[in-house]
Amino acid sequence: MEAQTYEPIKKEQCxxxxxxxxxxxxxxxxxxxxxxxxxYPGGAIMxxxxxxxxxxxxxxxxxxxxxxxxxxxxxxxxRVSGKVGVCLVTSGPAATNVVTGIADAMIDSTPVVIxxxxxxxxxxxxxxxQETDVIGITQPVTKWNYQITRAEDIPWAMAKAFYVxxxxxxxxxxxxxxxxxxxxxxxxxxxxxxxxxxxxxVPQPDLTKINEASHLINLAKKPLALVGQGVVLAxxxxxxxxxxxKTGIPAAWTILGLSAMPTDHPLNVGMLxxxxxxxxxxxxxxxxxxxxxxxxxxxxxxANTQRYATNARVIHMEIDPAEINKIIHADVPVLGTxxxxxxxxxxxxxxxEHTQWLEEFNACYRVEHERLxxxxxxxxxxxxxxGEVVRRVSEAFDDDAIMVTDVGQHQMVATRYFxxxxxxxxxxxxxxxxxxxxxxxxxxxxLGAPERHVCLFVxxxxxxxxxxxxxxxxxxxxPVKIILLNNNFLGMVRQWQELFFDFRYAQTELxxxxxxxxxxxxxxxxxxxxxRENLDDAIKTMAESEGPFLLEVVVEKEGNVFxxxxxxxxxxxxxxx
Amino acid sequence: xxxxxxxxxxxENVVGLLNQVxxxxxxxxxxxxxITASASAIKGIHKFTIVIFTTxxxxxxxxxxxxxxxxxxxxxxxxxxEIVYQEIALYKVPTKSLLExxxxxxxxxxxxxxxxxxxxxxxxxQKTGYKEETQYLYEKLQPYGLTQFTRxxxxxxxxxxxxxxxxxxxxxxxxxxxxxx
Ligand SMILES: Cc1ncc(C[n+]2csc(CCOP(=O)(O)OP(=O)(O)O)c2C)c(N)n1
Ligand SMILES: [Mg+2]
Numbered sequence: 001m002e003a004q005t006y007e008p009i010k011k012e013q014c015x016x017x018x019x020x021x022x023x024x025x026x027x028x029x030x031x032x033x034x035x036x037x038x039x040y041p042g043g044a045i046m047x048x049x050x051x052x053x054x055x056x057x058x059x060x061x062x063x064x065x066x067x068x069x070x071x072x073x074x075x076x077x078x079r080v081s082g083k084v085g086v087c088l089v090t091s092g093p094a095a096t097n098v099v100t101g102i103a104d105a106m107i108d109s110t111p112v113v114i115x116x117x118x119x120x121x122x123x124x125x126x127x128x129x130q131e132t133d134v135i136g137i138t139q140p141v142t143k144w145n146y147q148i149t150r151a152e153d154i155p156w157a158m159a160k161a162f163y164v165x166x167x168x169x170x171x172x173x174x175x176x177x178x179x180x181x182x183x184x185x186x187x188x189x190x191x192x193x194x195x196x197x198x199x200x201x202v203p204q205p206d207l208t209k210i211n212e213a214s215h216l217i218n219l220a221k222k223p224l225a226l227v228g229q230g231v232v233l234a235x236x237x238x239x240x241x242x243x244x245x246k247t248g249i250p251a252a253w254t255i256l257g258l259s260a261m262p263t264d265h266p267l268n269v270g271m272l273x274x275x276x277x278x279x280x281x282x283x284x285x286x287x288x289x290x291x292x293x294x295x296x297x298x299x300x301x302x303a304n305t306q307r308y309a310t311n312a313r314v315i316h317m318e319i320d321p322a323e324i325n326k327i328i329h330a331d332v333p334v335l336g337t338x339x340x341x342x343x344x345x346x347x348x349x350x351x352x353e354h355t356q357w358l359e360e361f362n363a364c365y366r367v368e369h370e371r372l373x374x375x376x377x378x379x380x381x382x383x384x385x386x387g388e389v390v391r392r393v394s395e396a397f398d399d400d401a402i403m404v405t406d407v408g409q410h411q412m413v414a415t416r417y418f419x420x421x422x423x424x425x426x427x428x429x430x431x432x433x434x435x436x437x438x439x440x441x442x443x444x445x446x447l448g449a450p451e452r453h454v455c456l457f458v459x460x461x462x463x464x465x466x467x468x469x470x471x472x473x474x475x476x477x478x479p480v481k482i483i484l485l486n487n488n489f490l491g492m493v494r495q496w497q498e499l500f501f502d503f504r505y506a507q508t509e510l511x512x513x514x515x516x517x518x519x520x521x522x523x524x525x526x527x528x529x530x531x532r533e534n535l536d537d538a539i540k541t542m543a544e545s546e547g548p549f550l551l552e553v554v555v556e557k558e559g560n561v562f563x564x565x566x567x568x569x570x571x572x573x574x575x576x577x
Numbered sequence: 578x579x580x581x582x583x584x585x586x587x588x589e590n591v592v593g594l595l596n597q598v599x600x601x602x603x604x605x606x607x608x609x610x611x612i613t614a615s616a617s618a619i620k621g622i623h624k625f626t627i628v629i630f631t632t633x634x635x636x637x638x639x640x641x642x643x644x645x646x647x648x649x650x651x652x653x654x655x656x657x658x659e660i661v662y663q664e665i666a667l668y669k670v671p672t673k674s675l676l677e678x679x680x681x682x683x684x685x686x687x688x689x690x691x692x693x694x695x696x697x698x699x700x701x702x703q704k705t706g707y708k709e710e711t712q713y714l715y716e717k718l719q720p721y722g723l724t725q726f727t728r729x730x731x732x733x734x735x736x737x738x739x740x741x742x743x744x745x746x747x748x749x750x751x752x753x754x755x756x757x758x
Contacts, residue, residue: 135593140600144647147592164647197749198589198650322641 016187021151021177022047024188025115026055028158031190034086036060036077036447038070042090044130045117047182049088062447062476065468067094069440071101072466074112076444078105079427080402080452082235084165085112085444091119092130095176096137100434102172103141107431108256109233111170113161121149121178134176143171151184155191163193168201169320170233202319205336205344212332213291213315214348220289222357223249224280224312226272226301229256229430230294230319230338237261237423239342240293246346248353250361252280254295255415259425263399269361273301274565275412279364281563281571284309286360291315294338297327298431307570317341371576372562377417383556384532386413386485392535393455393483393551394418396543401453402427404445404480406438406462409491412561414457424449436465442480443472453481453543460486460512470522473548481542482524484552487559488512495560519550526550581610582636583655583662583733586625587617587742589648598625598649601642607631611664613730619746622650628731651742655735662733666711667693668702668718669725675700681721688714699724 019027025048029037039061041049052061064070067089074085089098095116105112119128135147144164146157154177161173217223231240237260244251244261250269251261261268270277272284284290290312295301297316302308305327316323316330317338324333334341376387390413394401399419404427405411411428420426427445429437442456463484473480490508497505519526525545527538529552542549565574588594595614602609610628617624629636636654643652672695675681681700685692690704702718704711708728715726 136596139593139596140604196647199647320645322638322645324641326638326641 016189018185019188020047020051020183020185021148021154022051022182024151024154024186025158025177025182026051026059027188028154028190029086030055030058031192032084032158032162034059034084036062037086037088038062038064038073038077038444039088040064040067040070040090040094042094042117042130044091044119044179045088045115045182047179048115048117048177061088062443062472064440065471066466067097068100068436069443069466069469069472071098071105071112071114072434072437072440073444073447073472074114075101075105075108075110075437076404076427076441077448078110078112078444079441079448080424080445081448082424083111083448084162085110087112087114089114090117090130091134092132095134096132099137099141100432102138102174104429104432104434104437105172106141106143108429109170109229110172111165112172113165114172114174116174116176117182118147118176118178120180122180124149124178134174138174141172142174145174145176147176147178148181149178151181151186154181155188156193159191159193160196163196164199168199202337203321203335205334205341207344209332209334210341210344210348213334214345216289216313216315216332217247217249217291217345217349218352222283222287223247223289223291223354224283224287225249225251225291225293226295227251227253227257227260227293228295229254229260230317231257231260232294232423234294234319234337234339236294236337236339236342239339239346241265243342243346243349246351247349248355248358249291250354250358252276254298254301254430255428256426256430257295258415259420259423262421263419267358269358270365271415273298274303274567275416275561275563277365277416278368278563278574278576279361281565281574282364283361285311285570285572287312289313289315291317292328292330293317293342294319296323299327302327302571303565303573304568304570307572368563368576376413381556382532383559384529384535384553385559386410386555387417388532389483389485389535389553389555390414390417390457391419392539393481396539397453397455401425401455402445402449404428404438404442404454404456406456406458407433407435407492408459408462409487409495409559409561410457410459410485412492413485418455435462438462439466439469439482440472442482443469443476443478446478446480455481455483457483457485459491460484460488460510460515461490463515464512467518470519470524474522474524477547479547481545482548482550484515484550486512486515486552486554487557489557491559492561494558498558498560499566515550515552524548524550526552528552528554530554579630579632581628581630581657583657583660583731584625584627584629584636584640584643584652585655585733585735586627586643586652587650587746588623588625588646589650590616590621590623591648594623594648595625597646598627598643601639602629605635605639607635607639611730613732617746619750622746626731626733650746653735653742655733659737660733660735662707662731663705664708664711664729664731665703665705666715666726666728668704668715668723669699670702670718671722671724672696672698672700674721681718684714684717688717690714
């Protein structure tokens, strides 16, 4: 196989320098605009780390405490900054430690490049020390992966890695590089990749589809827009607002589309899906037109697809052709980046208002507020609720912080009650639901947007999955605010046990360590709140603190997240209690 | 309704591509009935011919998922009436059975098969055709002490009047030559 022949780098393009593969890796990173990476050294990647030592003025490296932390931090970094997150690990156990994060980045379309060391090419396939088939293992969870066995292949493979990771629908790319390829010298020259013949990252917009879509939009009496992360990834927030404001169409969001629109915008009608808002869920089945904008009709959004959007035509605006008709049939598929297709559509559609239809959403909101939101935010019972903590924290940061979450009840509550003014303010594991994601992702988010406040909401279960990253926070002095919502339970699973397994709490109760002592061990200031009267002061202390902070709030043990669409049911079967 | 579909996939010739293509099927628990992989007429481009039994809806999604792989150029699916296809089968029988009467020879002739190799011990017969045909001959040869039988995956060409892919690939090839020159 002659891998390098099919993406030729033209000879005249730049002058060659004779350097080692490891140095070439550093050069590639610099040329791709990388300034920061997350990683952990080991035998098979040592030449690269050695080269990094000389590049420390240009390439900052954050030493994590576990490789899973490195990949999640790279994801957090990428999600808030829009840049490619980079992660550097050794072979074998280190490479397998990043697999969860790669799968997470794949399903949530996050641009990351993972570089893993590999045993020498002469040892490949021999069960050598710390050899694993990383290419085989990661193939189904990467957008692209490649094993470099010759230093000469570094330039094109790295150029392709970055190009693939960031173009089109972004995703994770893994480059596995053998130790000999790191050591060997060759004539290095670099050129960024502009295209690959077998890959069309952004489909050309089809004007007939735009026309058909605008026609449906002009006729619709009850249209509903569903906003996904595609809008954020395309930097099309402005284009979205122009489209919505011209057409007056109410818009709901998926968990990854959160913060693409400001929380308080009058057309923002709330969250879709299993624990979303009442209005957008039940109105999905009353709408006569559904416009999916950069979203993929995930099962947590659609619930039972047989009884989804039962009265609606569907317009699906999407960059990835494989998403069209995958879950929900699209009457009008609009392929392309929403950055281009939204303005084309906005041009064509009539100016409109849907005052009455929008009022129906407001009415739903009042019902939800009356039955549920009010009680969550201003509880009469003595126990603290997750919702009130989330809202107080949001307000303490002027509703303008970056919110990072882990996975579980606190995640759903955080997405429901935290408020946003600007885009790229949410980092959460949506598609994979990876517990342990939150703490390292918050580190990456803070380093990716140092000028902004970063608040992590984490459960007592998930916190302990990657708790060692407190060490990274301490070493790097990353000023993240950690809000630990402690219910002494694997709350989300307990909720299901209560509702669907007859209160049989199999292995969901946690006997926890003293988190205050743990924080102290890492020299991170911490407060524990058990009473409502102390909450505001504690939040204030946290908000005013300069560095990292752990705010542990003991919340009600057996609180449930509502509304809820029970699995197998339809969006309009949503339960308010 | 499930039916037989033939997929043709054109890809870059890179290590692990077969795995990339097959995981699309394994993930969805779809059995591959047959698969043939080889170099296409154009340098550096591989062609896979894959036969599966599934529904129209499913096959559309599969093709989408395959095409999504970065190193895959194009993927198409066809129904059996849209392609001309064949499989090749080899049969090994003891030469003794040929010499003992003329039945085996007659079978060979009647089925449009041919003898590839004849030694004192064994004879290798080759037949090209549809699976049912090669299977039929297999059953016919059984009584004559058949010792080995093997059948290839499917090879197919489509019946389309226009060949958009070939033209596209040709321009790619010309571009490549230009770059290399
Ligand atoms: C790695 C991983 N393992 C298991 C699960 C299943 N799971 C989903 S939510 C949850 C409970 C989370 O508990 P905790 O972190 O305390 O958050 P809470 O729900 O109590 O807010 C579990 C076990 C998961 N999502 N990820
Ligand atoms: Mg908990």
